[in-house]
Amino acid sequence: MKNKNFIFLIIFVLVIITIAEMIGFQSIPVGSISIGLLPLVFAIVITMILGLQLFRKGFWKNVYSKANIDFAGKYLIFIMLPLMARYGADVAPQIREILQVGWVFLFQEIGNLGTVLFGLPIAILLGLRREAIGATLGIGREGELAYISEKYTLNSSEGRGVLSLYIIGTLFGTIFFSILAPVLLGVGFPVEALAMASGVGSGSMMSAASASLVAQVPDMESTILAYASASQLLTSFLGTFTMVFLAAPLQKFMYKFMVRGDA
Structure with missing residues (x-):
């Protein structure tokens, strides 16, 4: 059966x-x-x-x-591993270009800590416990899904947290970016800055956000796609190290401090 x-x-x-x-x-x-x-x-x-x-x-x-x-x-981890390998294959041939992009792209990596600093306390206040670890480690995309799946398995409370955020991000994240990008463009944000912001570490979100920008400014399509792709590549690459060496230890420390007796 x-x-x-x-x-x-x-x-x-x-x-x-x-x-x-x-x-x-x-x-x-x-x-x-x-x-x-x-x-x-x-x-x-x-x-x-x-x-x-x-x-x-x-x-x-x-x-x-x-x-x-x-x-x-x-x-599910066996499906995620080829994706992680693909990230590495995408990065390696362009490592020189990535290093030349500049500090602006690197500065956005600080945002990877925002989900821990702001999201974890809110999640705990809402009543989440171990689920909060998976839900606030990052924006709940492929990298976080693979990390949580490998460390805790998706059948754990942490796994349910990251999987829930992954599904919510897929359903509403692309819509959110599709709406937000043209709105910010309308209030005066530079196209290049919004294209860079499209690369948050999620292929689906980057595609939706950059496509929305291209629809608004079709004559700058090549510029938008170049900035969005470079940002996406860099975020996927450096975001993994930021998550493992900065976000995860910080989250562990904060969780132990805020939830006594559940370490």
């Missing part, structure tokens, strides 16, 4: 991926703003809808079996 359920899971994943890719990237105009939705957003929405108890009958009941859920949480 377990093997049968696993086969159902593989078929289900392939079908969802195919449907999401067929939908493709969608740009929805809302007044003067264009909201970008990537295939990943549609894949998560469809999967969440089909996961409702209302639909857990017959085939869907086999797909969302406890064995499959445990399997997905335990072995």
Whole structure:
């Protein structure tokens, strides 16, 4: 039965991926703003809808079996490792260009500590405990997901925290950036600065934000994509070290101080 359920899971994943890719990237105009939705957003929405108890009958009941859920949480790290390797492969050929980008790109890495300094106390005040560790280590993208998955597993409280933030970021993060970028452009922020801000360490968010900027200033498309890509590459590369050597130790210290008896 377990093997049968696993086969159902593989078929289900392939079908969802195919449907999401067929939908493709969608740009929805809302007044003067264009909201970008990537295939990943549609894949998560469809999967969440089909996961409702209302639909857990017959085939869907086999797909969302406890064995499959445990399997997905335990072995997601194997899907993340090739992505981390790809980041390394992307960085290595351009390491010289990255070093020449300048201190402005490096300065934005301080933002990786903001989720710990501001997010962790708020999460604890809201009643979260170990979940707060996964939810506030960073912005909950691929790097944080891989780190938490490797250290705690996604079946842990920390894993549920980072996975929840990853899903929320995918669903609402791209929409948020799609709206915020053109708004800030309208109030006078330079295009280059907004393009740099698009690279937050998430491929989907960077694509949505930069696409929105290009829609507003099409004659600067090459500049926007160049700055956004460089920022994204640098953030993915340095953000990993910032997370491991700065954010994680700081978070551990703050958590022990604020939540006595749960270290």
